[in-house]
Amino acid sequence: xxxxxxxxxxDVMITRGYLADxxxxxxxxxxxxxxxxxxxxxxxxxxxxxxxxxxxxxxxLRWFQKTGGKPITLMGGGTTKVGDPSFxxxxxxxxxxxxxxxxxxxxxxxxxxxxxxxxxxxxxxxLNNAEWxxxxxxxxxxxxxxxHFSVNRMLAFESVKSRLDREQSLSFLEFNYMILQAYDxxxxxxxxxxxxxxxxxxxxxxxxNGIDLTRRVLDTExxxxxxxxxxxxxxxxxxxxxxxxxxxxxEMLSSYEFWQxxxxxxxxxxxxxxxxxxxxxxxxxxxxxxxxxxxxNEGKIILxxxxxALLHGADAAKAAEATARxxxxxxGVGDDLPTLAVTAEELGDGMSIVQLxxxxxxxxxxxxxxxxxxxNGAKLDDAPLTDAGLMINAAALSSxxxxxxxxxxxxxxxxxx
Numbered sequence: 001x002x003x004x005x006x007x008x009x010x011d012v013m014i015t016r017g018y019l020a021d022x023x024x025x026x027x028x029x030x031x032x033x034x035x036x037x038x039x040x041x042x043x044x045x046x047x048x049x050x051x052x053x054x055x056x057x058x059x060x061l062r063w064f065q066k067t068g069g070k071p072i073t074l075m076g077g078g079t080t081k082v083g084d085p086s087f088x089x090x091x092x093x094x095x096x097x098x099x100x101x102x103x104x105x106x107x108x109x110x111x112x113x114x115x116x117x118x119x120x121x122x123x124x125x126x127l128n129n130a131e132w133x134x135x136x137x138x139x140x141x142x143x144x145x146x147x148h149f150s151v152n153r154m155l156a157f158e159s160v161k162s163r164l165d166r167e168q169s170l171s172f173l174e175f176n177y178m179i180l181q182a183y184d185x186x187x188x189x190x191x192x193x194x195x196x197x198x199x200x201x202x203x204x205x206x207x208x209n210g211i212d213l214t215r216r217v218l219d220t221e222x223x224x225x226x227x228x229x230x231x232x233x234x235x236x237x238x239x240x241x242x243x244x245x246x247x248x249x250x251e252m253l254s255s256y257e258f259w260q261x262x263x264x265x266x267x268x269x270x271x272x273x274x275x276x277x278x279x280x281x282x283x284x285x286x287x288x289x290x291x292x293x294x295x296x297n298e299g300k301i302i303l304x305x306x307x308x309a310l311l312h313g314a315d316a317a318k319a320a321e322a323t324a325r326x327x328x329x330x331x332g333v334g335d336d337l338p339t340l341a342v343t344a345e346e347l348g349d350g351m352s353i354v355q356l357x358x359x360x361x362x363x364x365x366x367x368x369x370x371x372x373x374x375x376n377g378a379k380l381d382d383a384p385l386t387d388a389g390l391m392i393n394a395a396a397l398s399s400x401x402x403x404x405x406x407x408x409x410x411x412x413x414x415x416x417x
Contacts (some may be wrong), residue, residue, distance in 0.1 A: 007032035008067040011353070013225070015282055016275045018060055020201040023211060023224040031195055031223065036121050039064055039196035040072035040188055042129070042181065045081045046095070048106035049249035052261070056227055056276055060198055061124070062114045071124040072194060073111050074184065075104045082177045104128070110248045113311055125192075131179060132187045140353035149179055149209070149218050157205035180208050183277075185210030189222055201226040230276070233268035248311060254338050256311040259320035262304035264408055270299045278306035295314030302310055326411055336404070350391035353380070360403055360411035372405055379404040 003025045005011050009032055013019040025061050031037050043050070050058070051302070054195065061071040082101050095103070108126065113119075115124040139362015154160060154175070163170050188194035197207050207224035213221050230238040246261050247253040247332060265273055274280055279300075280288075288299035301321060303392050308317035323337060340360040354369045357378065365368035370388045372378045378385040394402070397415035404410045 003029075005029050005067070009064055009069060012067060013060070013064045015259060016058070016063075017272060018063075018225040018227050018276065020228040021204065022226075023208065027221060028196065028223040028225065028276070036068060036070050038070040038072055038188075038192055038194045039198060040074045040127075040185075040194055041198050042074040042076055042079070042184060043107060044076035044105065044351070045100045045103035045246075046080060046205060048103050049247040049252045050110045051248060052246040053230075056230055056238075057198065057200065057249070058114050059109070059277060064198075065115055065124060068122060070122050071115055071125060072188065072192065072376070073115070073126045074188070075107065075126060075128045075174055076102060077101070077128040078181050079129055079177065082173055082180060106249055108361060110311075116223065129180075129184050129187075132191075133183075141183075145183055145213070146179065147211055149182075154178060166253075167403050178209055178411070181206045182209035182213045185222065186214045186217055188212050188218055194222070196223045196225060198225045198227070200231050233266050250312060255308060255316040255322045256323055257338055258312065259308045259317060260324065260408065261306045263300050263324060264305050265300050267296045268399060270296060270303060274299065274303050274306075278310070280306060281310030337410050337412045339400075339412040339414060341395070341414050343416050344394050347394055347415075350380065350393040352388075352391040353392060354388055356392060356404055356413055357405070360413060362403055362405040362409055362411055377406050 002105060003010075003014070005014065005025070008031050010019075010022075010029055039061075043054070061073065065071050077100055080095060080103075111124070111126065117124045117126065145171075147374050152284070155164070157178070160170065160175070160178075185194070185197050187195075197210060199207060204224070204226050209224065211222050211224055214220050232238060236295060242275075246258065262273070262277075270291075271285055274285035274288055275282060278285070288296075288302060291299050305317045307323060308320055327337065334402070338361065340356070342356075342359075354373070357363045357369040357372065358366055362378075363372055369378070373385055373388045376386075378383055379402075382389075385403075392413070394415060397413065398411045400414045402412055
């Protein structure tokens with residue numbers, strides 16, 4: 001990246017590794033220097049929580065606010081009813097309004113940890129595109145907006161082309177998504193003076209559509225900026241683990257498990273992730289990322305502490321680190337481990353260890369739990385677990401037991417009542 005920005009925001013984007021592309025560096029830089037710029041990122045309400053895959057762009061909004069911009073978190077109450085087809089092999093399941101509203105409620109709690117909402121010039125605002133999409137008149141929309149879209153051009157977008165090249169069905173409903181997203185940018189500009197849309201690089205085509213539509217309809221100059229699609233050094237998509245998505249809501253994933261995810265970062269990713277997911281100075285991120293051998297673990301613990309403190313608070317980060325030290329270094333149980341509480345009624349005459357491993361989230365199925373045991377990957381109270389037929393009764397749970405899958409995943413099982 002050879003552009004040398006004047007604005008603090010673009011400087012942060014470039015130096016910390018957030019920037020994939022921009023529609024007009026000079027134009028955006030000038031706008032940022034001229035006053036408070038409103039910018040948005042859209043989030044479809046497809047789950048009750050955001051996950052680590054969203055965290056890079058949440059950090060972009062946080063930096064945008066810290067450098068004097070006005071962030072808009074646009075909730076897709078309208079577009080979620082259609083579903084984004086970008087780079088998907090199948091259609092998203094359609095959600096009803098009640099499920100969408102519940103999902104938006106869950107996502108709001110996360111945004112409030114990272115952004116300051118209110119009425120001041122740089123305070124964030126949360127909007128819902130159902131505000132302008134729910135009551136559209138179809139014929140008027142086709143005539144006023146649809147005429148600006150070339151089907152030939154839409155078919156050429158990589159997100160659509162890849163689906164068609166694989167001869168996978170793309171419904172007319174999904175095909176409309178990119179028109180609705182472009183219309184979002186137009187309406188945000190018209191209603192709220194929004195000048196910038198940001199998103200992952202897979203959204204480039206949708207962002208460019210919105211800029212083009214706004215130019216045609218309102219004759220206004222607006223901008224787009226994308227972040228790189230983040231993969232780990234071993235090529236995996238960021239935010240997935242053996243247990244599934246790394247959720248940002250603590251009722252879906254404990255602060256300890258969240259901390260542990262970051263502590264398990266590979267050596268090669270540590271410096272990069274420090275720059276993207278923390279607010280530590282870039283020089284310090286580079287120093288920690290360059291540590292070698294066992295010293296790199298210092299960088300990983302700092303990464304885990306900083307990221308966890310931003311989301312769950314400094315106390316939760318300290319508690320997670322203390323638990324990890326107790327579990328790994330001292331062979332203790334650890335008070336902050338994920339806990340499965342079973343009742344005497346559930347236990348009955350006894351519950352198999354395989355069931356307990358699955359219920360505690362250390363394996364997705366009985367088959368996986370049995371394989372874990374047969375491959376010597378499971379432990380009971382830090383001792384190798386070899387008997388897949390072992391039954392656990394109330395007497396065995398007179399004190400909590402600790403289950404482990406490999407070296408890094410643990411859970412407590414306690415008797416409730």
